[in-house]
Amino acid sequence: xxxxxxxxxxxxxxxxxxxxxxxxxxxxxxxxxxxxxxxxxxxxxxxxxxxxxxxxxxxxxxxxxxxxxxxxxxxxxxxxxxxxxxxxxxxxxxxxxxxxxxxxxxxxxxxxxxxxxxxxxxxxxxxxxxxxxxxxxxxxxxxxxxxxxxxxxxxxxxxxxxxxxxxxxxxxxxxxxxxxxxxxxxxxxxxxxxxxxxxxxxxxxxxxxxxxxxxxxxxxxxxxxxxxxxxxxxxxxxxxxxxxxxxxxxxxxxxxxxxxxxxxxxxxxxxxxxxxxxxxxxxxxxxxxxxxxxxxxxxxxx
Amino acid sequence: xxxxxxxxxxxxxxxxxxxxxxxxxxxxxxxxxxxxxxxxxxxxxxxxxxxxxxxxxxxxxxxxxxxxxxxxxxxxxxxxxxxxxxxxxxxxxxxxxxxxxxxxxxxxxxxxxxxxxxxxxxxxxxxxxxxxxxxxxxxxxxxxxxxxxxxxxxxxxxxxxxxxxxxxxxxxxxxxxxxxxxxxxxxxxxxxxxxxxxxxxxxxxxxxxxxxxxxxxxxxxxxxxxxxxxxxxxxxxxxxxxxxxxxxxxxxxxxxxxxxxxxxxxxxxxxxxxxxxxxxxxxxxxxxxxxxxxxxxxxxxx
Numbered sequence: 001x002x003x004x005x006x007x008x009x010x011x012x013x014x015x016x017x018x019x020x021x022x023x024x025x026x027x028x029x030x031x032x033x034x035x036x037x038x039x040x041x042x043x044x045x046x047x048x049x050x051x052x053x054x055x056x057x058x059x060x061x062x063x064x065x066x067x068x069x070x071x072x073x074x075x076x077x078x079x080x081x082x083x084x085x086x087x088x089x090x091x092x093x094x095x096x097x098x099x100x101x102x103x104x105x106x107x108x109x110x111x112x113x114x115x116x117x118x119x120x121x122x123x124x125x126x127x128x129x130x131x132x133x134x135x136x137x138x139x140x141x142x143x144x145x146x147x148x149x150x151x152x153x154x155x156x157x158x159x160x161x162x163x164x165x166x167x168x169x170x171x172x173x174x175x176x177x178x179x180x181x182x183x184x185x186x187x188x189x190x191x192x193x194x195x196x197x198x199x200x201x202x203x204x205x206x207x208x209x210x211x212x213x214x215x216x217x218x219x220x221x222x223x224x225x226x227x228x229x230x231x232x233x234x235x236x237x238x239x240x241x242x243x244x245x246x247x248x249x250x251x252x253x254x255x256x257x258x259x260x261x262x263x264x265x266x267x268x269x270x271x272x273x274x275x276x277x278x279x280x281x282x283x284x285x286x287x288x289x290x291x292x293x294x295x296x297x298x299x300x301x302x
Numbered sequence: 303x304x305x306x307x308x309x310x311x312x313x314x315x316x317x318x319x320x321x322x323x324x325x326x327x328x329x330x331x332x333x334x335x336x337x338x339x340x341x342x343x344x345x346x347x348x349x350x351x352x353x354x355x356x357x358x359x360x361x362x363x364x365x366x367x368x369x370x371x372x373x374x375x376x377x378x379x380x381x382x383x384x385x386x387x388x389x390x391x392x393x394x395x396x397x398x399x400x401x402x403x404x405x406x407x408x409x410x411x412x413x414x415x416x417x418x419x420x421x422x423x424x425x426x427x428x429x430x431x432x433x434x435x436x437x438x439x440x441x442x443x444x445x446x447x448x449x450x451x452x453x454x455x456x457x458x459x460x461x462x463x464x465x466x467x468x469x470x471x472x473x474x475x476x477x478x479x480x481x482x483x484x485x486x487x488x489x490x491x492x493x494x495x496x497x498x499x500x501x502x503x504x505x506x507x508x509x510x511x512x513x514x515x516x517x518x519x520x521x522x523x524x525x526x527x528x529x530x531x532x533x534x535x536x537x538x539x540x541x542x543x544x545x546x547x548x549x550x551x552x553x554x555x556x557x558x559x560x561x562x563x564x565x566x567x568x569x570x571x572x573x574x575x576x577x578x579x580x581x582x583x584x585x586x587x588x589x590x591x592x593x594x595x596x597x598x599x600x601x602x603x604x
Contacts (some may be wrong), residue, residue, distance in 0.1 A: 071570060081570045083554035128454035132402040142536070144451045144458055151446055152430035153537020162566065164468045166528035173568035175535065176528055186583055226478055233463040233477065234444070234536060236453020266463065266475035268373060268383045269456055 003204040009289060009290025010047055011117075011283075012068040014085065017046060021054065021061070021284040024294065026120045031283060039089040044097065051098050065096050065113030067285045071154045075269025076105040080154065084208060089203060091293045105292050110157060113142035113243065113278075115301060116287030121279040122241050124151075125220050129239045130231060131278070132159055134199075135244035137172070138180040142235050148301040160184070160271055164223050182223035183246065193215055203249045218256060225260030232273050233266055250277075266274030305513050306365040310356060311418075311592025312349055313585075314370040316387065319348060323356065323363070323586040326596065328422045333585060346399065348387060353400050367595025368396050368407045369414030369423055369587045373456045378407040378487040381457065394399040398520065407594050411587050412459060413450055415580075416443035417603060418589030423581040431541045432533060433580070434461055436501075436526075436548035439474070440482040443539050461533060462486070484525035485548065496517055505551045514538045520558060526563030534575055545580030552579075 011018045018036040036046040070082025094104040114131040122130040130142040140159025149156035158178035170176020193266035196202040313320045319336040338348040372384025396406040416433040425431040433443040442461025451458035462482035471480020498504040507515035
């Protein structure tokens with residue numbers, strides 16, 4: 001049994017569960033990457049078994065925090081809205097389900113990832129920052145003046161669903177020509193007449209001098225720059241973090257993006273927003289959940 | 303001399319100064335609409351003369367708050383950034399200038415207008431709300447989770463500068479195809495091949511069955527709907543307030559806007575954002591300034 005207090009952060013994804021066990025200042029003691037089966041509520045049973053095994057091996061955690069897809073209820077005890085997947089997640093009270101004496105707060109997964117990056121990642125100590133996760137779709141979360149934006153329903157920070165072309169096709173939530181539609185992997189086959197099915201292969205072709213691939217990739221990056229410039233005017237961050245699989249393109253993403261931002265970004269008095277890659281990878285949500293679980297009440301979110 | 307405490311709210315605009323004198327709960331005692339001359343710092347002298355005359359006639363105010371164009375410094379004692387107009391405003395410390403014992407906070411004018419509408423106008427009691435002012439340009443401000451968004455530099459809430467067409471022309475701050483460019487009066491001559499110079503005449507022609515005017519107006523409204531739907535996904539309000547001269551189009555604006563929002567707006571579980579006209583007209587900034595002046599420190603902004 002360890003004697004120093006430890007905390008669990010658990011991030012439920014669509015196919016895997018990521019978990020961290022950390023000290024109060026945020027040092028990683030161990031991490032876990034758990035598969036679950038696509039039946040009944042096997043995701044829930046997997047989490048409960050992990051928590052029980054951890055308590056048996058290391059003693060009870062001082063706190064637990066959870067994150068999951070969907071919109072978390074304003075009081076933060078359950079996910080209020082997630083149609084069509086992870087059946088049973090909507091309305092599940094995590095404090096009861098995990099038989100915890102201390103309340104277990106639940107966060108939207110992108111909200112948790114941002115808090116993780118602010119606590120232990122690319123945006124340590126920042127009070128104004130937003131995160132875009134570029135993958136199958138485009139997710140996001142925003143902190144302004146030291147507080148995570150939650151909003152009326154808890155949906156604030158859905159940054160992938162901003163329109164960049166109001167004549168464009170609607171995305172999953174109805175936004176016409178959204179940034180998710182312009183750069184997400186989901187729409188790549190449509191955007192490339194079926195030539196590419198992943199941004200990784202698109203960027204590889206671009207690197208090898210494929211003019212078509214270069215044109216398509218540059219257009220995606222330009223759309224992303226317009227979205228970032230727009231969100232900078234709305235949210236006024238000092239740092240923007242880019243995560244998700246597409247951000248692994250590295251210089252092929254960040255260099256042209258910086259060129260386009262030099263054209264699009266409003267820089268009052270010369271002030272320029274820093275664009276940084278995420279640092280915690282797929283553990284960001286688990287870190288943010290652990291941090292959120294430690295708190296007794298909502299306050300300053302750094 | 304009145305005996306109940308009263309408060310001054312002063313909103314400095316580009317050509318006029320609006321001021322209110324109010325009770326602590328926000329009842330209007332009197333309002334003023336002051337012209338100033340376009341020379342030296344006549345705007346500043348006009349405000350000081352007004353404050354001195356008010357104190358002489360009614361006794362000293364319990365507090366004073368000011369709003370003005372530009373970006374307010376994070377500590378709120380002066381406007382930090384406003385290039386090219388109202389020379390002398392940048393850096394002017396209002397507490398010293400108006401010889402006030404109690405600190406006089408200064409807000410960006412759109413931020414003040416939103417606080418005014420939340421305090422005494424269309425969004426009373428709301429914790430999640432944003433304002434768009436539709437006029438020559440498009441301004442804005444946002445409150446999320448009960449707090450006015452200020453951001454790293456104080457520029458948060460510049461909602462007119464979100465891109466709706468990333469191939470479009472840049473606006474004043476570099477945003478390509480922004481909502482300001484799509485609906486602001488400033489760009490109307492360009493958008494109508496010089497036929498219309500004000501939205502009022504455009505909407506009048508639309509009412510009289512001018513097909514060209516209808517096409518142009520409907521396109522502006524559709525762009526506005528896409529911008530609102532985008533900002534709803536980012537900020538998650540329960541209410542959106544539309545102010546400024548263009549909002550006076552009334553049903554000609556609100557009816558088609560509601561149609562387009564039915565198409566573009568994400569409504570999780572059927573939740574729908576209310577779109578309301580501003581109620582305080584051109585006094586909103588003065589009300590918000592008065593309210594801000596009463597506070598001892600920044601906290602919950604309702």
